[in-house]
Each structure stands twice: as structure tokens, then as C-alpha cells.
Amino acid sequence: MKEVGKSYLNELNDVQRQAALCIDGPVMVIAGPGSGKTRVLTYRIAHMIHSGINPGQILSLTFTNKAAREMKDRIEKVVGTKAHRVWAGTFHSIFAKILRVEAHRLGYPNDFTIYDTDDTKSVLAEIIKHLNLDKKVYAPGLVRARISAAKSNLITPKAYASNDELMAYDRMNRRPMIHVIYEKYVAKCKRAGAMDFDDLLLQMFRLLYQNPDNTREKYQNQFKYLLVDEFQDTNYLQYEILKLLTVYPGSQQNICIVGDDAQSIYSFRGATIENILHFETDFPDLKTFKLEQNYRSTQFIVDAANEVINHNKKQIHKKIWTDKSDGNKIKVIKTMTETEEGKRVADTIIEQKNRFNLSNRDIAILYRTNGQSRVFEEQLRKYNIPYRVYGGLSFYSRKEIKDLIAYLRLTVNDKDDEALKRIINYPRRGIGDTTLDQLSSIANDNELSMWEVLNSVSLNGRNKKSLGDFVNLIRAFKQKAATSDAYEIASYIYRNSGIEKLLKEDKSPEGEGRIENVISLLDGIQEFVQEDEVVDGEPLSTDRSLSAYLQSISLMTDADEKETDPDYVTLMSVHAAKGLEFKSVFVVGLEENLFPSYQSLMESNSVDEERRLFYVAITRAEEYLCLTYANSRYQYGQTRFNDPSRFLEEISEHNLDTLITISKKPSFAEPKILGNFKPLNSRKPAISINPADFVASNPTDIKPGMEVIHLKFGQGKVLTVDERLVATIMFDGLSDAPEKRIMLQFAKLQIVE
């Protein structure tokens, strides 16, 4: 598309155009789902650049790297390669980039390590152990959450200890030592030259607030124009950083925030909608725009979404509407088990592909928890439908990848104790737990890194050689790293650390998969080194060091990886789907205790957040929306029976397609046997099998020839019972393998009178 002048502005509606053109002073855009928010942001930036603003002065913060990359691509289509000069990225990645230049002013090395959640928990576990605290009471995950919340609210360890509310809360939960752990954790990270995810924000804040060498003015001048996407998901700390960058004498306050309170789904990591309210008072000259027209979805979907979200009381008033009047009603599928749910979804995908000529890439399956992906994967595989699972175990969290990366990390930053602990005995070199404990104790007591201990203290007999070999190995790597690019050193380490040899010993398919993964990691490093893009006559990046590479991947998630063949069905969590859209969307597992989640039902108010999450889920759909739930679900080693999700009832019937009740044999689903079938929109949620009504018969009473009901398999006839009380039963409802062997002592059978 060749653009002359500013004709791109014709592609915006009135409100969108006003929001895009209003580039001076504070602006707030409240943008409903599918309202063209990204389009506004894109054209706004394009317009800025067209108006002569230096792209390098524009800072555009998003929540995923993917969103940032998309935006850059779209800006590039309008303004050309100058788009690359825009600072666009996530809060974490942009700040990490800045801190790589500035960290030394705060007492960190510029090539600091970024600790992921696992590293953090491992550091905490060590501190908890060292303090002789019970690790069951001080569960690292819990402690991490407390510390993370403190950092996100700018509460230092000292402030934490003198904060009555926090201390009282910890005492009440019998964890009065959290503030001590917090203090030690901060010190230990600093000693290790490491920042956790929260530190990337916190240290950026310190850099601006404490202002060493006038860094505050430097970045205030650097970033004259700020844009923040998904503002409802920012936390207190992020907001304070934004204020430091924009609120100062003489500032033009060119900051544009875009958000939707109805799509706030990250309060668990400290996001607060309060920020929107504060924004209005902190920037009194604010101009507000509301984008209310939904261009994405058809009428039934928009209506349903409005119905659902209106159950939340606290909201910024807006009315989302669409002019796409025709469309398909929302399909609801109920199944007996989660396996059947997977099968029905796969069937429906085949049907949609044939009837509506959809490609795989038009289709997404969205779930509340990553663990739900498995059944859908199995069924899609059966039908040979290509799919891609996002989230869950990311490439970089695979063991073999983490192992090699740990070598790279230690080579770059020898103070990185977490990396050292991971590889000091991998591959095995006879350094066991005892030695490791001693090392870490000495390190803790003397406030040294383990590497420093290894290099200074003379260790006793038995391990002397293996420890010495390890030190020499890492020294050799460090020496090589000084003169090599990231790829050369990484492949050198792969070959010489013993990892290659170890992996090649394993001839199993899994083992070969691990080698492939490591090879593709090395390929990725090579790609990084060979990056040759030139913008405005300058190379995009010049730093090909290992350190630069590690930083580039540490904030990457699975969802950010490049597509090779783009025609896949997408499987992802609802959280990960935010900002995306698909022609056809399946939202699965709509059951109480799953969506809304069990945890959310325990805490007051958090059902509202689950509802917003559901709102996000259904508004991803353009034309076809299908909601599914299963009557029973195998969870945590047992069959659970959950009511249909309350959210289903919040959609009125005229937006829904006929409820499909699925069962191979109708008799299985007949109310007269199992009872309690009710239409979906009745006041009380439908409970197809109420476990409370089910009375298990005494195992010894069950004899061959009897008709029995099984909670999961339905009705069947007992064929035999053996001496160990194992019955063979022929179930009416099971077509594949109707004969099941049931252990009567677990009493899931009721005799039919």
C-alpha cells in the first residue's frame, strides 16, 4: 500500500481519528474489545512520525512482545523502516534494555542475569533452609508472591518490617519471618548480579527516582511521547515509573494510555484498575475518548458479552455495539466427560472447516488452565488437524535448554549461583549434595558467590579434583567468550561441557527430541548473531555477545516465537489470548470450580475478575463462538462433578443455539436414570449427575446379573464378580470398550432397583 500524505487517517472512524490525531498532552482511550484499539495506536504513531517527531523519542509499552512486534510491523507499512527506531516492547523488555546500559549506576553489573520464577524460588528455598525455617510453612511460592507484591508496591524490606498491616498479616499466617527472607533475598540477588522480573521495574524506578548521573533527565528527554497499551493491567510500580517519565516541570505530558477496565485480568500479579482513576487526577488536562463500536464480532456475540459483563457492578460506563447484525448464535455443547468434550470440539472443527471453509489458523481453543490442552491435542491429532499449543512449558523452560543456558549464564556472570548450582554436577562429575551444601553455606556466611568460594577457599580432599576441573572448565569458557560471538561460544560449550556426549548416549525418541531442541537453540543463537537488518544506514543491533543474547531471550515466552507454518489451530489459555482474534473460538471447560476457578470462588470479589476473563474469552470470536462444558472431569486423580459455569446462565437464551446434549446412547442421559437434568437457563444450574444423590451400594451386595449405575460410565450389567471383589460390567453407554473391570471396594456403583 503506497501512502501519499495522510490518507491512512481515512481508515479510522471519527472517535478513532480524534484519538489518533490528539498527540499533544495526556490522552486516555477507553477501548472496548474489537474497537480498533491497535489501529488507533498504530496510526497515532504513524501520524507522529509523519508530523516530524523523531521515532526514537516514542516509547510504546505493551504487555507482550508479540503485540509490540505486530505494532511495529503495522507502523512500518505506513511509514517505512523508520518504524524500527520506535521504542516498542513490554515494560520488562524495554526496561531491561535500558538497565543493560545503566545498571552499573545502581551497583549491578550491566550484564546482570535475569532470574526467572524458578530461580527466585530456588534462591528463596536456600534462604529459608539457611534460616532453619520450615519450608512447608514458608512455601517458596507463597513467599515469592509476598515479596513480589511488596516490590510492586515499592515497599522495601525495611518498610516491610515496619509496616503494621503486612507484619500483622504474616504473623496471623504464622510466617512472621517473611521480612527477613525478603531482606536476605534482595541482598543475595544483588550479590549474584541478578534481577528478578520485579527488579526490572523496580531498578528502573530507582534509576529515575534516585537519579544517579542525571539519568532521570536523560530518559525524560529521550522519551517525549509515551503510549501505554492495556493500561488496566499495569501495577502501582509501573504507574510510578510512567509518572517519573512524564510528570516534571516543563513536561508536555505527552502520554496516551489505552485500556479497558472490563478486560482487567492480571490483578493476581498486582495490576490495579485504580491506576485509571489515578490517571484522571494526576493528569487533569486529560482528554478522554471512548471506542465503543466493535468491528470484530457479530451481534449475538456482542450481546452475550454485554450481558455477561453487566453482572459486574464496578465499571466505567460504556455501551459496546456492532452493526454486524447477521451472524450465528452461540453454540453450547455439553458432554459427559472431558474426553468427549475434546472429541466434540474436534468434530465441530472439522464441520466448520468443511461448511464454512475455515482454515486452521481461523480457529482457536481457549481454556482456563494450561493443563486442559491435553484432551484437545489428542483428539486433534486423531483427526490430523495441525495445532499449536501456546504457553504451558515454554521452549526455554525445558530441562535440556535450561541446562545449556545455565552454562551460558555462568560463563557471562560467574556470580550467578542458580546457574552454578544447576550445572556444577551436570553432567555428573562427582560433586554431590553434601559438597554443594557446604559450598552454599560458606557462600552465605561470607556473603560471597559460590564461584568466589570455589576460587578462594581451599576445599578438602575428596572433591578437590572434580571441583578444580569444573573451575578450569568454566574459566576456559569465560576466556573463549571474551573473543567469540554468542554462537561460537555456545556451540563450543555444548561440545566441551559434556552435554553433547551425554545427550547422544540416549537413543530414545525423547532423547533425540532433546538433541533436536538443543540444536534448535543453537540455531536460534546463530540467527541472533547473523541478524543483519540495517535501518537508516545503521545496523539494528551490533552486540553479538553471549550476554546480549541471554538478555534477548530471558523475557521471551512461548507465545512470542516465530511461526514457521502459520496454518495451525491455536490452543492457549484465555490470558494468553488477550488481544487476539479468530473467526471461530471454542471456550472450553465452562464449569464451576474450573471457570470460574476454584481459587476465585474462595476469595471474595475475584469472581468478577473471572467474569472479565470470560468476557475476554468470548470477545475473541469474530463469527463462530462455541462454549463447552463437561459433566464429569478427571482432575487430580479423581473424577469430579462440577455444575455448569454460572457464566453460561448469564447469557440469555436467544443468543444461544440449541443446547446439544451429547451421549452415544440416549438412555445414559435419560433423567429417569440419573435425574436432575434441567434446562441450561433455569434458575438453578443444571446438574446432570448429582453425586450427593448418588448412594453407593454395599460392595458385597453387588452380584452378577444386576443392573448398576456407575458415576462415570452410566448404567450397565454386572457380568462377573471375582474373589477380590473386582466386577466385570458391560456398560450400555460405552461403544468403544463397553466391558470395564471395576473394583467394588471403591464403591462407585449403585444397584438399580
Next chain:
DNA sequence: GGGGGCTATGGGGGG
């Protein structure tokens, strides 16, 4: 110090 097998425990979303 290493490895196998058993038990207890947890169990959400992500940068």
C-alpha cells in the same frame, strides 16, 4: 555420591 522406588503433596493466570 548415585540411583531407584516410594510417599506426600499440590493443584491459576505470566513478564
Next chain:
DNA sequence: CATAGCCCCC
């Protein structure tokens, strides 16, 4: 059900 952690034995 998965995994971490523990115990026990080599």
C-alpha cells in the same frame, strides 16, 4: 495425576 523430596541401598 504429576512431581518433588525422602529413604534406603549399592
